[in-house]
Amino acid sequence: MAGGLVALLDDVAALARLAAASADDLMTAATRAGSKTVGVVIDDAAVTPGYVVGLPPARELPIIAKIAIGSLRNKLLFILPAALILSAFAQWALTPILMLGGVYLSFEGVEKIIKSLRGEKAIKEVARINDPAELEARLVGGAIRTDLVLSAEIMVIALNELAEASIGTQALVLALVGVVVTIAIYGVVGVIVKMDDVGLRLWRSGGTAAGLGRAIVRAMPLLLTALSFIGTAAMLWVGGGILIHGLAHFGFAMPEEIIHDLAVAAGGSVSIVEWAVAALCTGIVGILAGTIPAAATNLKPSGKH
Template sequence: MGTPGMAGANAGRIEQRGHDMAGGLVALLDDIAAMAKLAAASLDDVAGAAGKAGAKAAGVVIDDTAVTPTYVVGLSPARELPIIWKIARGSLRNKLLFLLPAALLLSALAPWAITPILMLGGAFLCFEAAEKIIGAITGHGHGQDAAAVADAAELEDRQVSGAIRTDLILSGEIMAIALGELGDQTLVNQAIALAIVGIAITAGVYGVVALIVKMDDIGLHLARKPGAGAQAFGRGLVAAMPRVLTALSLIGTAAMVWVGGGIIVHGMEAFGLAGLPHAIHAAAEGAAHAVGALPGVVSWIVTAIGSGIVGLIVGGIIAGALHLLPRKH
């Protein structure tokens, strides 16, 4: 049997252990709270960075949205949504399996190469826009090639493959532009932000595209419903869709020129060739000051016009040079 003194000592030790455990638990909870705050701050950083990066890529997104509906022209209406789903899957695969790892490797091993790659992509966008403009003027657009394919399955496969190849370039531009806005983030945050941007943009673009290509079917459905108002709206929708698709094609071409030219202008500034970028900036500031009203909007419009002119010149030079090269028969 223990003495009363030993019992008191044991009780003291037990009480001390209880205090130690309580203190350890409090410290553990404090650590968990600190980690939770850090994770929340990190998530806020990622969300903010993803939003900023996605906004920067808006011009290419507009072009992607405008270009994709042209790939279902001439195909069966029943195949429109399945084709768009195939292209969307291919786009997501491009972004997450190929472009995201490549972007992270670039960021980790050769961040200096991001600007030159962006400028090359911008030049390609300018070239594509110039080709569209030349095709519209000469009447030798890409659409005639699709019309020459007789077999429906072959045409569908060809259109989907062409759309996914074009998407690879546009998605590459989107991911590169987004990566350019994530330089202050950790590699993990860059990966998460790029994945968010890729998934959100793909869902947004192809959701809008699906709505656009089925708009005439919606119009036909409304035109058959009882009620003069619904019928009139449905007929108007059907009548408007050819104009909407034409407008989208024009907007897409303009976006390619503006975005591509803007990327080249910003790249020139990064390489110390600041004469042209400063001239465009000065013209934008001067126009905004002269107009007075909505200076931000005026400055943006003048900057976009200046970038578009640069894009047209670069794209025209590339397209002209390629057209002068001897073709293999």
């Protein structure tokens, strides 16, 4: 098994089955599914705050709200109908679609590594946008495009375990999961992006809260840097894990078995070590899967004729 990701997918699948089995528990099951799938979309929660860095504080929450609305639109207006059609007429296509999403996530993770290595160049590309409205539109559009793949992964994972349910139950469960996940993820993101403002107010208020506020303000740059790293690692971990799980589904279980054996051998009786080794191996698979498309998109003509 591919470590923590497979366990996460199993949890989501179990929650989907629970939701299908009891209509009275749909809301509870969807809420629990939302909490579990935070792991799948951890890069959204980690990366999204970066979209508002350097923008006026008054625009932070409106931008997050736009991304959240776009995420909900992705899930309910585009992915949900497409998923139901696939479930009815082409259920065999669900795993290949998941794997394509895994390749895309791996590609995005490798792209972020490449951009971070470029450093100054990436900053200059953003700095050339002088119109705040254009910059905001580009940031929101980029976040929503990334979310589309992540949202599709969540919905297809849940749908994959609802094959025996009626189409009405499938639609209701997927809609509830989509809403709960969106609220949970972007609620957390909203809190993160406003933490510096809260800290600044506490600092200026004086008294016993001033020290806490000062600590929050000083910690925010470190937090955002850590979130950027976590987001990139999550993309590679999730993307690689989906690919490994998909290969096992088609009968090529060797990568999954090798990673499982390595993790067990390294971890022994320490479960956290076993998880960490499995996650590291899965992330390496993500890097390998994302390197080819990333290299292809970054090959540019020299400009010499």
